[in-house]
Amino acid sequence: MTAVLFDFSGTLFRIESTASWLRAVLDEADIALPEPELAQAAKALHVAGALPGGANPAQLPEELAEVWRIRDQSAELHRAAYTGLSRRVPLPDPGLHDALYDRHRTPAAWTPYPDAAEVLYGLCERGIGIGVVSNIGWDLRPVFREHGLDRFVDAYVLSYEHGIQKPDPRLFATACEALEVDPRETLMVGDDRRADGGAAALGCRVHLVDPLPTAERPDGLRPVLDLAG
Known part of the structure; x- marks a missing residue:
């Protein structure tokens, strides 16, 4: 990936x-x-x-x-x-x-999941591009900045800024274009099978996590490091 x-x-x-x-x-x-x-x-x-x-x-x-x-x-x-x-x-x-x-x-x-910083850092260390693709109606960038995670993100693709929402493949395509990557070499990580699964239409691999409270999901993102290769 x-x-x-x-x-x-x-x-x-x-x-x-x-x-x-x-x-x-x-x-x-x-x-x-x-x-x-x-x-x-x-x-x-x-x-x-x-x-x-x-x-x-x-x-x-x-x-x-x-x-x-x-x-x-x-x-x-x-x-x-x-x-x-x-x-x-x-x-x-x-x-x-x-x-x-x-x-x-x-x-x-908002609270980041306990392993979010570790996983994002690990991906950055490997030179893997990171994008955030969200169905949302407001600018979430300040949330990432306040919690110290903005430094890991190369591109934000937010539905309200494009007038398109997941699972429309065009939103994922916009993210891949911003990162200058092939969708077939891209992993989409989300918690909604329908919305986030829309990336599969482009050839992206999709990995789902459970949207549990943070205390109940201490390491749910760590498999991403293995999946990203």
Whole structure:
């Protein structure tokens, strides 16, 4: 392999829990909720699928179905989809819904998997190109910079910047072109069989990881070092 492409959420990084997400925003707004109410609201947000990078909606509202389907094609669609889901959950202040969305875009909301730096460093040491290919509606580069992983990444290909989302092969082709590599000599690493599996249409090899919490997946990326050869 001459290059490895990585997904972002659930692959290299993990979003904080829904309870942590909500608590951080309430603290910032100086709003106190009794713990049982906070836990109930966090559970409702989780079921609604309101946290980007978290669980999918248990039941997708019909009026949001179309925007949800194409949510990663622009920043506006991404925000509309997730704040639309969030607003289905009553919160003490209507402004909290936008604050929640803004919170998830901050480096503090994300934690790299324990072996992410080790694996990225190992690939760089071998001269293997590294790209990040993500279905997303905002610029994740500051997350990589804040956590010290940006130095390993040669190219970022983000769906909202191209108006194309995985599994469309064109997004993976864009990444291969940016790295100047042959897709047939490229490994795509992700956590979504359908979305990340789209790279196979170009001839890329695909390796899937389990998007577990970071404490439960200490070495899930290490096989990539062997697969990359």
